[in-house]
Amino acid sequence: MNTNRRVAVIGLGSMGGAMASTLHTAGWDVIGFDPSEGARATAAEGGITTTASLEDLAGTPYAVLSLPSAAIVEATVPTLLATPGVVAIVDTTTSEPGTSKAMAELAASKDAAFVDAPVSGGRAGAATGTLSAFVGGTEAALASAEPVLQALTGGNFAHIGGPGSGNVVKLLNNVLAAANLVSVGEALGVAKAYGIDPAVAAESISNASGGSKVSANMYPNWVLSGTHDSGFSLGLMARDAALAIDVAREIGEQPELLAAAAGQWQEALALLGPAADFTEIARTVAPAVTPAGAPAAGDAA
The missing domain is CATH 1.10.1040.10 (N-(1-d-carboxylethyl)-l-norvaline Dehydrogenase; domain 2)
Structure with a gap:
């Protein structure tokens, strides 16, 4: 198994589930989490390995977040960073700039990258890897997150500026x-x-x-x-x-x-x-x- 192609997808709803499928099709080793048993079951039907425990995903090299709110992002990121090994967290949630700035600082303190990368293109774009993304983060964080961003957008992302600007x-x-x-x-x-x-x-x-x-x-x-x-x-x-x-x-x-x-x-x-x-x-x-x-x-x- 190529550990550099391991990615956790947190949130397996309409968008997250489609992004997990796109990453799986692109050859990534995907494991998904969602508190909803139904969402996990739907993802599993599409060939995605799932877990009922967020803690199981701590230290996964890459993570994609597709969550309902900034508050849930804030509660999720520390768990992912609790174990060393994280390279980059790509947050596609339509979140709040203050939260993204704080999460980017936390990730950096753990030698990991965090970018806010809210997306546009709907479920069709998520399912085909043709989303567009508004990316906020440092140049170094963007470089770390780029493999995942490429898979989800086909390169159609704009680096807006520092953390929170996306x-x-x-x-x-x-x-x-x-x-x-x-x-x-x-x-x-x-x-x-x-x-x-x-x-x-x-x-x-x-x-x-x-x-x-x-x-x-x-x-x-x-x-x-x-x-x-x-x-x-x-x-x-x-x-x-x-x-x-x-x-x-x-x-x-x-x-x-x-x-x-x-x-x-x-x-x-x-x-x-x-x-x-x-x-x-x-x-x-x-x-x-x-x-x-x-x-x-x-x-x-």
Whole structure:
């Protein structure tokens, strides 16, 4: 066994499970952990070795984190570093810059590397090794983590700056996407009110200066179709949008337009619940353009 190709994947949900599969296919010796027995079973069906104990992964040369929150990252990293041998920890979680800075310092004190590398590309990108990543860390940490980043992104990652900077830019990316989902929905709602087919309006706008991935792909594929099956939850997007505003305000910035959009996501969260697909924001800002329609009483249950 080549110990330099051993990688632990912590968090085997939609994204983590797909990344574990990609690494396995690329020839890495993968062992996965998730507190959910169901997630472990699904990963095992795909040929991934799993463990029910995080402690079993201490000292594994490489680790990929795909976790729900910064707090869980903070609780996980010390366990991985408890045994010597860690080369690099790649945290793909949409986390907080302060946490990443602290974890990078802790890793460095153990002669290991930690990079914050939140990803974009969804489960399809995770399953095919075509994610993009926003990487924060020192040059030395990036060099240590690069073999894993290459496997997950095919080289499509940007070194943003020092520890925590990847988190900042990923949060800004997500709040911009959140604002665009609101604005495109409102625009298509106006088109619909004028008797214009929202699909025709979206296609036309997508070929002009107002176009975006939201108008070209998200609305046609997941909203206008009524499928709302992107695989990314409304709860996570609402969290990311709110966190982006918090990060901005921590340094004295007041992004008013983005904050207003983030507020609309909190309203949608209250109406639809965290498990709803994130594209269901359209049901609250432009219910006429999606077959799913406006939220009904009990949708958030």
